[in-house]
Amino acid sequence: MAFFYFNGFITASIEDARGVNWIFIPAGLRIFLTLIFDYAGAAGLVLASLLINYIGFYQTDLVTNLGIGVICGLAPLLGRHFVIHNLKVSPDLSNINMQQLLGSITAYSFLSSGLHQLWFVARGLDSGSANHFIAMFTGDMAGSILFIAIIKYGIDFIKQKSNKTNLLD
Template sequence: MAFFYLNQYITLPLEDAKGVNWIFLPAGIRIFITLILDYSGALGLAIASLLINYIGFYELDFTSALGIAVICGVAPLLGRHFVIHNLKVQADLSNLSLKQLLLIILAYSLLSSGLHQLWFAARGLDSGSWNHFIAMFCGDVAGSILFVAVIKYSIDLVKGRLGRENLIE
């Protein structure tokens, strides 16, 4: 939740509509959490999203907030399972390549932005449109790639300081 609000503060000038950002860093966290924690991660994301949307950020009716929460939990989970089942990635992610990670990001971004915009349009919310789909898709891709790059750089930095080839020895 805190990262969502931090993203809103940092990227407010890049917001296309309320909740539709050209750079959305929490998208990377959503992917990361579901990659590591699978279903429990998706549940945690859905709960956090429900709290963000029902209590604070949007102040939507419960049905609209619940739909957004389900999308926030399910979209990265579907992206994860799509890659694991179709690209033969092991469940523990030990053979996950950069190409497969990029496919997860693209699958997640398409699912997330598409499902969000369909839900927004179905609920009559201001953000539901083709233009907002493009902005949200680009924001999810950009935010995910930035987040993954920061994680990768941080791991390399720690490995270098420890003088190791791997973090776990």
């Protein structure tokens, strides 16, 4: 939830429509959580999205908010399973490389923005359109790459400062 509101604060000037951002850093967190925690991560994302919408981000009916919540958890989970089954990544992610991670980000971004836009149109929200799909896809890609880069370089920085090659030692 904190990433969602933080992202809204720092990207408010480039928001395309309500819930449609040109840079959406929480997308990276969604991928990260589902890659690591699989179904539990997806369930946590659904609950967080429901809470965000319950607090009042989207002031819509319960069915609309439930659909948004399910999409927030389902899209990264489907992206994870796409990578595991189609890009030959082991379920424990021990053999994932940067190209496969970018494949996961692309699959997630496409699924998330596509499913969100279909749901927004079906529910009559102003945020639903082909143009908003492009903005949301771009925002999910940019935010995911930014989030993953921050994690990677943060780990590299910590390893360098602690003179360790493995943080688990």
